[in-house]
Amino acid sequence: MAGVTASDAGTPIRRESRLSWLWQLLGDPLGAFGLFLVLVVVVSAAFADVLAPYDYKALDVKARLGAPSWDHLLGTDNLGRDTFSRILHGGQIALYVALVSIGASLMLGLILGMLAGYGPRWLDNFLMWIFDSVRSFPVIMFALAVITVVGPSLETIIFVVIATTTPGYARIARASTLATKNTEFILAERSLGAGVWRIMFSHLVPNIVQPLLILCSMDIPVVITIEAGLSFLGLGVKPPTPSWGSILNDGFGFIRNTPWLVVAGGIPLIVTTLGFTFLGEALRDVLDPKLKKDR
Amino acid sequence: MLLYTVKRLGLAILIVCLAMLMLLSAIHMVPGDPAGIALGPRATPEMREEFRALMGLDRPFFVQYFKFLANVMAGDLGVDVWSKRPVSTMIGEQLPHTIALALVGLGWAILLGIPMGCFSAVHRNSPLDKLTAILSVGCIAIPSFIVSLYALLLFAVELRWFPAIGAGEAGDLEDQFVHLVLPGLAVGLGWVGYLARFVRTSMLEVMGENHIRMARAYGLPTRRITYIYALKLAILPTVALLGVGVGSLISGAVFAEIIFARPGVGKMVVDAVNTRNYPIVMGGVLVTTMLFALSTLISDLVAAWLDPRIRQSL
Amino acid sequence: MPELLKADGVRVRFRTSGLVNALLKGIADPYIDAVMRVSFGLRQGETFGLVGESGSGKTTLGRAIIGLARAQEGSIAFEGQELVGLKDAQYRGVRRNIAMMFQDPIASLSPRKTVRNAIAEPFRIHGIAKDLGEEARRLLRLVGLHEGFLGAYPHQLSGGQARRVGVARALALEPRVIIADEPTAGLDVSVQGEILNLMNRLQRELGLSYLIITHNLPVVRHVSDRLAIMYLGRFVETGATKDIFAKPAHPYTLGLLAAVPEPDPDKRRDKLELEGEIPSLMNRPRGCEFHTRCPFAQAKCRETAPEHRKVAEGRWASCHYPFPDPADARPVGPAAA
């Protein structure tokens, strides 16, 4: 048939590399620095058993409250345990809590948020009411109330974190769902006869999950802070399991005479939270097209 | 505006009611004797009996709930399990310290954060903007209790610029204020960074809008464009955010009160958790939650009032 | 000729505010009528144009036909099968026969799916097992795009290319009717012609019927056989395209045609036909809803609403005083020149 090939049909297609975002990330000094810190933390936690010079439980009363030295890089605590070894193992706890609870919050928040955004109006109102109520507790206060009832433990912390962070994810998922569900491509899908589940999982999720993933990377330091904070109050993981918070708690009592315990206990927290936050900020700048132009 | 106020107020009340329901049902959700759970293993059978009567645990749950609601409304939060003092009185003694701490923290955040954000947005991509970005992201990232601990270590223990512990002499406002500077900064630092980032982003967003281009095309002075045309719009989400800030400041206050050995609701609640004093925990959590709800309500209403699009809708 | 698609007294209402809001504001009726009891028929192989300004309800009517908006009253029948009141699952079969093209060519493609997946999507939805790659290539050829586009993402396409992909996807299930919402929106004049020619060729080859929703009068004059002019959710005039352009019966049609500027500097207008703005759907005028802007309005127009009645062979208008005869109507638009 004559004239089948259209005039504007021949424009070459621009192809973009799928990994271009990674290069952009590494090109951002702060992003690269954040990634480096995160890698340091993750590797040291993963290989804590190999890297730790001492058993983190081993008591050595003679060497208690020792200053940093070649034997004990970061000194020892009031029971003579090696602080460096305890910090390495503390990293495992911190990352474990962060991964488990954020993974669960992400899934739960995504599902509840999509239900609120795509479902009937009453369900939306009801879910939003619950989210707002949970969010109206200051996090630490909520944690304290729960701990009073069920007692301090790792599981309690994970529960508290899931309960307090899920509404954040759900709200973002809901907002993106609301913004997406009346776009033309979703209407086009519906006009083709696609069912609710197909629209939700094949078309909504890929388009709304990105801001949630960015939020995840921003939330990891927040969760690690909550865990360490509760352990600092003596309401987190039970001794002798090391946590960065409990190391700080141990050191707090001796802050006037042997401050290095507090200093050493704080460093891994600062490194981790800075690393994840820088990485998260850089990721958001790279991935969020709305903010891209502002760079 | 009236319609909006009524709706927003109704929502705030509903939220607080639901929060109370969650709090009360917490001790019922865990299997076992609620009194035993609330008071811990150290409690004697008499004490448990007394606690049950006190909380009305023998009555049906919803009766308890509405009784509880009624009591709260009348200002009755129950009594301390151990000392038998009314919880409301105890909180009344501690609350001003916590509020003062949160306000000083918020003050730091507003005083430093908003100008920092504006500056960054105006001088976008300059070296100083990048420096502010690193500083503010750093402020957000570092946990407030680490800031408290290091601040205590540096300024109070090593440099001795500020007093280390306590709230200062009662009645001596200057002394009390001096005692607030360090904890206030520790509590507010994260929010300094957060506000700076937030203001920068919303300013940049507004600066990219069409009406700002139009104001430029009309040759209005840059200052007027930035501080009236752009800021008036960019400040709206910031104002709404400030209320949410109070919640996280209260959380931060818990640590600051313990680290700087200050009186306050946070310290009281943590002590109560350790002694399994459930009425105090519940009262403390409830009051801070209400405080949080109130602050978000106020900031939402102020933001709405500043926005003619909402203000003029009835 | 029998009508393939027949709408009769279709009414679509939307809730404007929540129940609580309505109560607080004291609104008795928190609904608006986006489409107000309209009737028309679409014949096999025909192109029917729905023309109106924004808020006229033309898009809502199109969406009601394909089941994206719910018609509260009236009937929409496809080959005798009633569509109003069908559940979503029951609608699936209908959607193989009626396809829709949306206004924004790029935004109506899922941003994270390639052209190949976008075109294969209808087959997947309806569980039609075919060689999807081969089908996608065939459909692309049909709309004049080469195979290199299969792996492209929507944001890599130009408006015209994305519009072609939209046409290919609409054609996938071999529908009988295509509803095209502003098929030339956002396209340059030179590309616009190509898309219209493509749609025209496909209509001839495949025997399609089109329902074209547009505000573009110069375009609709060339492509549609019959027209309905919409105002505030109602049909104010219906009839054959060439007749309407030659001698509008309704004052609104006249005003609409006169508002289109003519690309000839010798034919400048010195008079304005229509003043004022379209009233809000929340606040419909009494009587004839056009009387607030009608230069010919009389006492009766402010009191009673006119019916959509036959004014000539094949012509209907909602006006108490329609322009009676070709001789009386002033010539407007290029068609009459």
Added chain:
Amino acid sequence: MNANGGDRVLEVRDLSVSFRTGRGVVRALRHVDMAVPRNKIVGIVGESGCGKSTLINSVLRLLAANAVVGDSSTVLFRGDDVLRMNDRQLRAMRGQKISMVFQDPMTALNPVISIGTQMADILYRLDMTAAGKRERAADMLAQVGIPDPMRRLDDYPHQFSGGMRQRICIAMALMMNPALLIADEPTTALDVTLEAQIIHLMKDLRARFECSMLFVSHNLGLIAELCDEVVVMYAGEVVEQGEVHDLFHRAKHPYTQMLLECDPARIEKASRALPTIQGSVPDLIDLPRGCIFGPRCPKRYEPCDASPPGTYGVNAIHSARCFQVRDA
């Protein structure tokens, strides 16, 4: 004062603008020459990507940060080069001597500042009392057909409809009695009956305010309706310009001819086979060697592929960038 400064409000000479992007340098405007004579309305017409917006942004110096303006380019506004003005001079020019009406009236007004304040702010340079400024603003609103203007000054933009907002924008543009008004597709976002009203208003105001206008549109009908002179742009170049009747009836450049042919509003008889322009707009990063329109031109012959054509005069007020005009 410049020799031509007397009768030309705006004169663009050899304007070239490029944008540095990740993919390469986009040569958005190349050697553009055009002028707006005093008390005339000049229309710029072209399809998307032809450089209309870049041209007006250059005139107002509102270009994005990655833009590079050619060394030999000048934009003379009443004899002064806009491209070489400092910030103070620019601000003195914008709004006072040149003003602008934007495409989308829904986003062009600040939503949290009242109309009256926004209008009075434009008069900040004048030594007037606040009440005087308000009165002037109300007077302008009345001129553009806003009923009850004094009372409406305290209203906010969301309280006006789209058509009303565009009227307000026009009123703002005329507040300082500018020498040049730039209108960037001012009716694209409006319905056809409102479009007709706004065009009618602009004609009306033109008779009352002595003001030159640069009117940008992709709609040939509006250009024919309103303009005295027309500039046709294609892919960053001015391909043809001339007096409006001359250009519409005796177009010389093949692109202009085809553009006019394509317009469905100009095709007298209803037709299902509409004319089109073969091929597509060239990539502005990688330009063809010869004439920019060459690859799509049905009348192409040898000279077209070798080098880009210059601008050749058809008559005193009509010129085209085409070898056929030279060879004619």
